[in-house]
Amino acid sequence: MAVDFMYSEKVLEHFRNPRNMGEIEDADGVGDVGNPKCGDMMRITIKVDEATGTITDVKFKTFGCGAAIATSSMVTELVKGKSLQEALAVSNKTVVEQLGGLPPVKLHCSVLAEQGIVAAIQDYYAKHPEKTPPPELESKAQYLEKVDPHGWPDGDQ
Numbered sequence: 001m002a003v004d005f006m007y008s009e010k011v012l013e014h015f016r017n018p019r020n021m022g023e024i025e026d027a028d029g030v031g032d033v034g035n036p037k038c039g040d041m042m043r044i045t046i047k048v049d050e051a052t053g054t055i056t057d058v059k060f061k062t063f064g065c066g067a068a069i070a071t072s073s074m075v076t077e078l079v080k081g082k083s084l085q086e087a088l089a090v091s092n093k094t095v096v097e098q099l100g101g102l103p104p105v106k107l108h109c110s111v112l113a114e115q116g117i118v119a120a121i122q123d124y125y126a127k128h129p130e131k132t133p134p135p136e137l138e139s140k141a142q143y144l145e146k147v148d149p150h151g152w153p154d155g156d157q
């Protein structure tokens with residue numbers, strides 16, 4: 001039985017030329033997430049404008065598969081310049097759509113990208129208890145805890 005491992009041009013382009021790769025030294029929020037089954041790991045660091053609550057910079061470090069790298073790259077592009085609330089609305093489905101799709105067996109990799117952003121935003125609010133997090137943060141964090149990264153389609157598809 002043939003298995004479709006075809007990647008879109010956009011996925012391959014982000015894999016070859018990842019955007020926003022690296023780590024922000026004095027990050028305002030750090031999100032460390034990992035997939036316990038494949039062992040892939042991702043760190044997302046964000047810089048947030050205090051006054052406006054806008055993500056002014058975001059970087060990723062991903063030790064993982066090509067799809068994890070491409071989705072990391074895309075998610076950083078999607079949240080950069082957005083408010084924290086807007087960034088929470090970026091789902092793994094959005095990331096996959098913007099990449100022109102992923103092979104079904106690699107869809108779970110996009111969940112890691114979404115989790116990384118949520119974890120970084122959670123960390124930002126943990127470090128800034130004086131700020132009120134958007135109501136979506138708690139439900140999003142709870143939702144992501146329930147997602148088995150290899151259990152697609154339990155994720156937001």
Ligand code: FES
Nearest residue numbers: 038040065068109
């Ligand atoms: S195989 Fe682990 S995130 Fe892609």
